[in-house]
Amino acid sequence: MNLGLTRRAALLAPLALAACRGGAAASYDGAWVGASHERGHLLRKPAAPAAPSVTKRCAVAIVGGGVAGLAAARALQRAGIDDVQLFELEDEAGGNARGHRMAGMACPLGAHYLPLPGPDAHEVSELLHEWGLLRNQFGRTVADERHLCHSPQERLWMAGQWIDGLLPPAERGSVREQQYRRFADLVAEASRKLGFALPTRRAAWTGGHAALDAMTFAAWLAAQGLTDSGLRWYLDYACRDDYGAGSDVVSAWAGLHYFASRHGFHAPGDESAERDAVFTWPEGNAWITRKLSAPLGERLHSGLLVQRVQVNRHEVELDVWSASAQRSEHWLAQQVVLALPLHVAVRVVAQPPAALVDAAAQVPHAPWLVANLHLRAPLTDKPGAAPSWDNVLYDPGDSDRAGRYALGYVDAMHQSLRPVAGPTVLTAYWALGERDAAALARNRQALLTEPWEAWPRRVVDDLARAHPDLPAKVVRADLMRYGHAMAIPAPGVRGSAALRALAEPEAGARLYFAHSDLAGYSVFEEAFTLGDAAGSAAAKRFRS
Ligand SMILES: Cc1cc2nc3c(=O)[nH]c(=O)nc-3n(C[C@H](O)[C@H](O)[C@H](O)COP(=O)(O)OP(=O)(O)OC[C@H]3O[C@@H](n4cnc5c(N)ncnc54)[C@H](O)[C@@H]3O)c2cc1C
Structure with missing residues (x-):
């Protein structure tokens, strides 16, 4: 397969789709904001x-x-x-x-959350204590709830409904459930035997780490027999979210570090699982x-x-x-x-x-797109889990869709205490990291040279899978493009x-x-x- 050609087609496909759906493709007001590549x-x-x-x-x-x-x-x-x-x-x-701000509402242009610092992140802990976001009480560290992400934190759009959390559901006794448990065990074992820390400088670097660093996460997962589509989708999403590129691009060290340096991986139904608390702000x-x-x-x-x-x-x-x-x-x-x-x-x-x-x-760098969409009214929701801060759309793995780079959206008004939902800003994230230098360069070039109008249309088209009323509610789209946003491990x-x-x-x-x-x-x-x-x-x- 000519991967390069497929991926170029992937970027252009949604435009063609929009035109086919009948009539003129939607166009939005807005601009590139936030950075001057010139x-x-x-x-x-x-x-x-x-x-x-x-x-x-x-x-x-x-x-x-x-x-x-x-x-x-x-x-x-x-x-x-x-x-x-x-x-x-x-x-x-x-x-x-x-x-950034849209219609008086604050919204992010990039990073949007900070997990509660783990035991190795002394400097971050100290900063948060100094600012009063963390305090010690009765021998425990307590976070200021005003800055913690309000509930519900995250949900997944899958098979026509919203599901609580981000893991695709698994039937009791199903292969998927078994693979979730096996992956959880492997993460725990890697954590115990090798040691992972955040920041990474607080963990030793051993031959075991180097062996994991020598292969892709996808190759490692395949070698463990972990092939379930739900598990693989979730792990791929996690890699894109943190590293800007998928599990076939990042190393097995990075894939395991994501979980092992935090709270591990918890299969659904795992009683010990605590949902990771995060600080976030509009x-x-x-x-x-x-x-x-x-x-x-x-x-x-x-x-x-x-x-x-x-x-x-x-x-x-x-x-x-x-x-x-x-x-x-x-x-x-x-x-x-x-x-x-x-x-x-x-x-x-x-x-x-x-x-x-x-x-x-x-060190390769992943391009990213961040699209802030100002909506004149709240979206009409579909059945299932309630609107959350982080809303992710499951991708069935059709690699010809541009939307496979998409990571969902966060709602900038989620932290507001207003009694009734109203106008808001949704911030959608796309991680455009790829496997080889040519594909990376192509995505970077697309961000730089393709007409601005193409990008909000792609973003809105992708989210319209879960929100058919979205296109009619977008007032304006302000987009931030990053050519070299972050190092890909x-x-x-x-x-x-x-x-x-x-x-x-x-x-x-x-x-x-x-x-x-x-x-x-x-x-x-x-x-x-x-x-x-x-x-x-x-x-x-x-x-x-
Ligand atoms: C879209 C996106 C979402 C993210 N979300 C999260 C998140 O939710 N949580 C999280 O923990 N991390 C997130 N990250 C990771 C984020 O990159 C880090 O958290 C952190 O902000 C990186 O900081 P830095 O100082 O290392 O790098 P940078 O942010 O890259 O800072 C480098 C600075 O150098 C400036 N600069 C460059 N060239 C010059 C020059 N020649 N002269 C002067 N100045 C120059 C740049 O303008 C920039 O301000 C996200 C990243 C992106 C791109």
Whole structure:
């Protein structure tokens, strides 16, 4: 089979379908929002920076204002290093965890939840205690319920009805039920024998982990005889949701880590199962990044593209392009924290170290689409589980549908306490990760070049499977496209020696790397811990 051709057809298919369904295809008002790829792509053909009129100085420059960069700034400020300047490309800091507003309603542009931190995520726990989201009471850690996802949390659209939870149902004694139990046992065994932690740096890396990292999750599942379509759909969905690409793309290490580093996998009916509690906000994790940004005040410089970072013997030079002022700036810093994705960092650092060059070549990135749909009225619901925060549509596995990239939607008004449902914003997520570089590039290109109108139509068409009244209720669609949203933990990525080297700065270094890419995959806990570690290491150097 020519996979490439099939997948290209997959992207175009819904447009054709929309036209066939009779009459003109629906069109929506809206726009691309949230990011300027033109600004970021200036790095591809860097012009010689115009001679800046002044040179500015600082103790520490942080490049990149995502979760990692903001965590580094917080660590430095807590260590008493105040002369910290943070440079962020976009108009607002937050990176993949930024927010948006439609008709006065807050909604996410990317990351939208944070699970209750596990026992290894000390730094995240500490942050949440500091902010009062967690507190200790009678020897237990208690979460502030106002920030926890309200019930019902999630539901699955399958066979014409909504089902509570995300696991396809299994009859008692069925093959599916047996396979759920077997997978749960395998996760528990891997957890016991090998050890998994979140953040990953808190777990040892053994030969057993390396063996899992050498094959795809799909190949590992097949080797265990785990072939049930319901189980495989769910695991594929989980991989796309966390890693931006399916179980045939990510490593078996990543597939198991998803469950083993959290609360395991629980088959339906497992009495010990607790539904994972998560913090969420209407604007998603922008609630967190805005709170992290606030103390920086004027030391946060947004709309600035850092074009070149040159490490010299006594200081680090930075060439910065201000998009708003359309002028170059020249900065000298004693130390720099580079909180950038690897593919950007390797372009920015003059004479990049070998580990950075290797890591940038090894780590693929998944494109994502986030579509915020403003609805003039609530949807008429179908039978089954009640409207939830996270609403996922089962995909029967027809690989020719563009919608197979879709992960469902969250309702931005779910956390509101209004007594009666009304207008809302649904945020739909599509993870466009693929197996090979050519397919990835094709999806990225489609996001960049296909007409804007095609994308809301695809998203709405997909959700209309469960919500036939959706197309008529969409007032506006604001879409955020990410060309290189997150690292895909494909085989070999997590075990990469180059990644490990970047996360462990040499003594006396002036350049510290901090970005979720260094973990080989992207979640808040990894980004925050890596940023905190880089900021703390930079602060320590001032004391030594
Ligand atoms: C659609 C989507 C949904 C997600 N959902 C969740 C979720 O619900 N929960 C969760 O835990 N994680 C989620 N994630 C993962 C998310 O990526 C991490 O949680 C985290 O936000 C990553 O932070 P980071 O700092 O590592 O990277 P980034 O967010 O990539 O930050 C890098 C920053 O560097 C800036 N930058 C880039 N180049 C330059 C330059 N040359 N000069 C200056 N600045 C530059 C960027 O603009 C960006 O702000 C999601 C990711 C995506 C894409």
